Amino acid sequence: MDVRGRGVVVTGAGHGIGRAIARRMAAEGAQVVVNDLDAEAVTAVAEEIGGHAVPGDAATEAGVAALVEDATERLGAVDVYFANAGIDLGAGLDTPEADWARAHEVNVMAHVRAARLLVPRWLESGGGRFVVTASAAGLLTMLGSAPYSVTKHAAVAFAEWLSATYGHRGVTVHAICPQGVRTRMLEAAGPLKDLLSHDTALEPEQVADAVWEAFQDDRFLVLPHPEVQGYYEHRAAHTDHWLAGMRKLQRRLDTPAAHGDG
Template sequence: MRLKDRTAIVTGAGSGFGAGIARKFAAEGARVLLADIDEAAARSVAREIGGTACRADVASAEGVAAMVAAARDAFGRIDILVNNAGVTHLPAALEEVGEVDFDRVFAVNCKSVYLTARAIVPLMKAEGTGAILNVASTAGLSPRPLLNWYNASKGWMITATRTMAVELAPAGIRVNAICPVAGETPLLKRFMGEDTPEMRARFLATIPIGRFSTPEDMGNAACFLCSEEAAMITGVALEVDGGRCI
């Protein structure tokens, strides 16, 4: 029960890594608000773990404000924020990615971190404590070709994590990131362009441990970094990648 009596918001919690993180947090005693643009998916996971669900478009200030209000109504305070919601564009030459796709990737992957920080950091400062976890990617450390703007958005997230950590440490707020390798999530097919045995084999060949990451892997890493066991850890981008970045 490493997160007993703690409250947490997990964005993109209706599926994939976000659902895995929410499940682990609940199992470790946290009260969890599961936010997702797909409210039905969030409610399904929330029912399973005894959490609270809400619809949230984290790329909009209004969506973030509604999410934060829902968390405060449910819990009274916010101890942990997990910025997990993310999207990608289909594999393509960098000059061929459309402006709509580019804007969507940076709105969901980057602007959301700014918007949630603007809304939640003042609340954490008032409490003198807090933990923020950004779900980045190995793409921000060891980029794959044809995913240029997705790679760049995750690199941005890693830099944001480090600068937030330095600035917020005196306020008692820790900020870390995890960097998953490709996993069995709804985004996998978009990363690969097509889900075929040949394409999966190509991806797996770059992971020394020889498998994709799982939501459980991310839940375990997230739980550690957001718990008091990691009280001396801030500003890290933890590779949860089976050796992919070596």
Template sequence: MSEMFEGQTIIITGGASGIGAALAYRLHQSGAEVAIADRDQKALRATAERIGCLGVQCDVTREGDIRGCIGEVTKAFGPVDMFVSNAGLFAGQPGHPASASDDVWMRNWMVHVMAHVYAARAILPSMLERGSGRLVQITSAAGLLNQIGDAAYSATKHAAVSFAESLAIAHGDAGLDVSVVCPQYVATPLLGFDESGVLEGKGLLTADQVAQAIIEGVEAGRFLILPHPEVALHAQRRAADHDRWIDGMRRLHAQAVEELGTDRLSQLYLLD
């Protein structure tokens, strides 16, 4: 690991578990002043104590919480150099793509999109004034492709990727570095895995493997970080012939229905 993170002030939302916790540990080990933010107070306290970093309770769907978190961290460590929007949810859908309730759709929208907007709205002015800063937005391969069995997840992850592009386009020449991370399947509590729950040969990565990929991507100055390199090929095929890609996804959907049933389509990552 390079020395680029040493002395940096970094906030990671959804930092009490999964990718956020793994990334916090690695960045703390590199000499950064790390603060993890999470709404789960018990898990937040335990993870912060284990890592030795600051823990701030924060519900990312509340703009005031995000502003309060940034204020608390700034008071403790100084101006924030990097903000990692990592909080996420995965609910699935009970039937057809429009079958999830309005509440599920809105929770996806608030966590996967507006939380990123709130963070940028709060942190951009100071970063642009200093002429430096970094936003890392952890989305999903579903933001480039599609997650069968969860239309709300896919739609909001697409929106999150687009928002990251807007930030990079608007402010990349003003000292703002933006990275968007699109992992595929990661063995985290979000998908029902504990630390020992990796299924070999299923395309799953550990949270630590993803954290390492994020760090390497940020160090290299990449906008698009793909912990699963094969996602790039899938995205290229989609762009080259969208109709053919849809046909392939239909076949994958049919396979998922046959092997999992309609009520477990969002568990498609378990298929060979």
């Protein structure tokens, strides 16, 4: 896979994984358009990498349409789209309806809306590459956050459907599924931070490296934490045993000591 001169769009590129991916794509010679709700941060990234910033909400129908059109005008064509923006809202059954809806909009519908615009163009032009930043939570589960776990499962499911439906027609799809990564989201994870960092919290640049490696053989699952492959296989083959282990971890989180209270 050679991205030199190719048009690349990265959402959620103001910080963390998105910023690292934008830097890596630019270093490999791509022409990069970056998007984020944080206009100041994404403008700084664009200036650093010699790219173009399009601040805004890429989850909404109008926002993603504006991003794709601006990027197409700037780049000539969008060859690679990183649907990277994501949010972690709510916790359990008491999560408000509005937070469930927002999580679904950003973590799922943002991907659907972007693909709806891009895939028809790629089918006409000979192909493109769509990259979903999901999470290991989308392959396993995420204790402590029902909306995040559910919507990241949906993100992986959509990526799988997209690959199965259009992969033979030139649309290459990847799903990035890391565990703990040193981002603002991890820092805000509270008692879950240690659990997410169990197999070592990676730097965002290590995730970008894993993405680049997956590009070389068109690998669907991008697993920056290789341990996730074993967990995923165990979950599928021994579901009840897997759930028993997850309940054991949940009991640990339920104790006061797990929250630093004693």
